[in-house]
Amino acid sequence: MQVKITFAAPKMPRTGAVAVGVLDGRKLSPSAETLDKAAGGTLSRAVKQGRFTGKKGQILDLVAPGGLRNSRVLLVGLGKTKDLKDLDLENLGGSVAARMGATGEPGVTLMVDALEGAAHESAERAVRYALGARLRAYRFDKYKTKEKPADKPGLKSVTVMVANPAAAKRAFAAHEKVAEGVAFTRDLVSEPANVIFPKSLVAEAKKLVKLGVTVQVLGEREMRRLGMGALLGVGQGSARESQLLVMQWKGAGAARGKKAGPIAFVGKGVTFDTGGISIKPAGGMEDMKWDMGGAGVVTGLMRALAGRKAKVNAVGICALAENMPSSSAQRPGDIVTSMSGQTIEVINTDAEGRLVLADALWYVQEKFKPSAIVDLATLTGAIIVALGHDYAGLFSNNDKLSDQLTAAGKSVGEPVWRMPLAAPGESYDKAINSQAADMKNVGNRAGGSITAAQFLQRFVKKGTPWAHLDIAGTTWSSKDTPTVPKGGTGFGVRLLDRWVADHHEK
Ligand code: BES
Ligand code: MN
Ligand code: ZN
Numbered sequence: 001m002q003v004k005i006t007f008a009a010p011k012m013p014r015t016g017a018v019a020v021g022v023l024d025g026r027k028l029s030p031s032a033e034t035l036d037k038a039a040g041g042t043l044s045r046a047v048k049q050g051r052f053t054g055k056k057g058q059i060l061d062l063v064a065p066g067g068l069r070n071s072r073v074l075l076v077g078l079g080k081t082k083d084l085k086d087l088d089l090e091n092l093g094g095s096v097a098a099r100m101g102a103t104g105e106p107g108v109t110l111m112v113d114a115l116e117g118a119a120h121e122s123a124e125r126a127v128r129y130a131l132g133a134r135l136r137a138y139r140f141d142k143y144k145t146k147e148k149p150a151d152k153p154g155l156k157s158v159t160v161m162v163a164n165p166a167a168a169k170r171a172f173a174a175h176e177k178v179a180e181g182v183a184f185t186r187d188l189v190s191e192p193a194n195v196i197f198p199k200s201l202v203a204e205a206k207k208l209v210k211l212g213v214t215v216q217v218l219g220e221r222e223m224r225r226l227g228m229g230a231l232l233g234v235g236q237g238s239a240r241e242s243q244l245l246v247m248q249w250k251g252a253g254a255a256r257g258k259k260a261g262p263i264a265f266v267g268k269g270v271t272f273d274t275g276g277i278s279i280k281p282a283g284g285m286e287d288m289k290w291d292m293g294g295a296g297v298v299t300g301l302m303r304a305l306a307g308r309k310a311k312v313n314a315v316g317i318c319a320l321a322e323n324m325p326s327s328s329a330q331r332p333g334d335i336v337t338s339m340s341g342q343t344i345e346v347i348n349t350d351a352e353g354r355l356v357l358a359d360a361l362w363y364v365q366e367k368f369k370p371s372a373i374v375d376l377a378t379l380t381g382a383i384i385v386a387l388g389h390d391y392a393g394l395f396s397n398n399d400k401l402s403d404q405l406t407a408a409g410k411s412v413g414e415p416v417w418r419m420p421l422a423a424p425g426e427s428y429d430k431a432i433n434s435q436a437a438d439m440k441n442v443g444n445r446a447g448g449s450i451t452a453a454q455f456l457q458r459f460v461k462k463g464t465p466w467a468h469l470d471i472a473g474t475t476w477s478s479k480d481t482p483t484v485p486k487g488g489t490g491f492g493v494r495l496l497d498r499w500v501a502d503h504h505e506k
Contacts (some may be wrong), residue, residue, distance in 0.1 A: 001138035008163035019074035022054035031111035039067035056417030093132025093484035172482035181304025182490035193272035198320035212308035228359035235321035237329025262313040268377035269295025269320035276349030293475035294376035297492035319356035382448030393470035395453035
């Protein structure tokens with residue numbers, strides 16, 4: 001269940017939980033002052049105790065404060081008003097939602113005051129708080145059958161009180177669609193592999209048709225006809241049929257589409273990665289249910305773009321396959337022919353993501369002549385070694401695209417860090433030359449994320465701006481952050497939505 005967000009004109013709630021701001025130096029905001037008066041000074045006495053100073057992100061939780069009938073008053077540190085950025089505001093909204101969820105309050109009212117010297121109007125701040133709360137209040141609990149719906153932890157409603165609720169509501173509408181895209185991605189990533197496999201992921205994507213997204217699907221027969229030997233080889237050991245999912249959103253109209261091709265998003269959708277015959281160790285293998293994270297982002301992004309009616313022509317392609325060992329599985333040493341005609345020696349069947357992407361990348365270029373391509377993939381464990389879990393790896397043949405994505409990621413709190421990519425024929429690229437075929441699917445251990453990106457680059461036509469995001473470290477999180485509860489993060493949806501908004505809708 002999604003938390004319900006309402007904007008309303010300020011009226012101090014007499015009951016329930018209410019959150020008010022405190023500025024750096026223990027200075028009460030106007031709403032906090034009002035409450036303090038009603039409570040006979042309880043709030044101002046409370047902020048004088050202990051370490052709470054009103055620093056950005058601090059929360060002081062007053063339970064049943066004397067003189068009020070409210071169940072709680074949350075004093076939320078805003079820090080110095082002029083320092084508050086979009087992300088800070090989202091984080092504050094998220095932290096309040098998390099605190100309320102943990103305490104079992106079903107709802108909370110946020111009082112948003114006009115603040116002197118703030119970079120944002122109060123309506124804008126209200127929107128950011130609401131977005132943060134919505135993103136953080138996400139839960140994936142459908143399989144927890146012993147929690148009755150009423151007892152499920154988690155916040156049910158947030159009321160944001162602000163002088164201009166109509167303006168806030170209008171501005172929130174597009175953000176809400178993006179948050180829905182993020183939640184959709186998190187759902188897809190969180191579902192186990194017995195529920196989300198190639199055909200069932202396609203069925204989920206078909207739900208976007210009612211938003212105006214065109215959904216087409218290629219099955220194994222069609223892919224064989226197109227010569228997609230690399231993708232098909234990965235799925236050949238599985239009882240589940242591989243699929244190529246093609247989603248189109250034509251929000252810019254035909255005129256723009258004629259001038260320049262659409263922008264394309266390509267996602268790795270390995271719905272479970274056992275490693276295949278080069279099988280993975282048992283410990284932690286359950287994580288490989290989220291090896292379709294790239295496809296999850298592409299699908300959630302299409303939902304966000306269509307939901308907010310983005311003025312862009314975008315195509316989203318998901319390369320869907322299950323990597324299983326069986327008597328029909330691909331073997332190490334097999335040589336497959338990709339749709340591009342290039343042959344690949346499969347040294348390690350666990351380096352399967354690049355194989356499914358090779359054919360998806362080639363297909364999208366042949367079919368759509370895109371003006372730019374961004375692919376997303378939980379591609380390598382090596383990117384986790386290099387960057388940990390905060391930054392995704394960015395590889396690109398284009399500095400401008402690379403800078404745009406870096407800036408977009410920074411502004412939404414989904415940061416990417418650029419990694420090296422060599423020109424064809426240079427050292428990193430040569431690492432995947434094969435004795436027997438045009439290339440092999442692994443280099444040596446060193447620079448594993450880079451050689452994976454070099455492999456993908458061999459399937460990108462010269463002159464096409466392309467970026468590859470290795471999201472293996474950021475797709476799943478083992479700890480809560482203010483706007484992202486642990487589990488599937490949806491990392492990439494907000495980044496690419498922002499990139500589209502900033503560079504492809506003008
Ligand atoms: N899906 C994995 C990468 C991965 C690892 C994602 C851990 C998330 C967490 C990918 O298919 C894989 O197995 N990569 C191998 C490549 C190697 C065989 C060259 C890896 O990273 O070990
Ligand atoms: Mn693998
Ligand atoms: Zn994989």
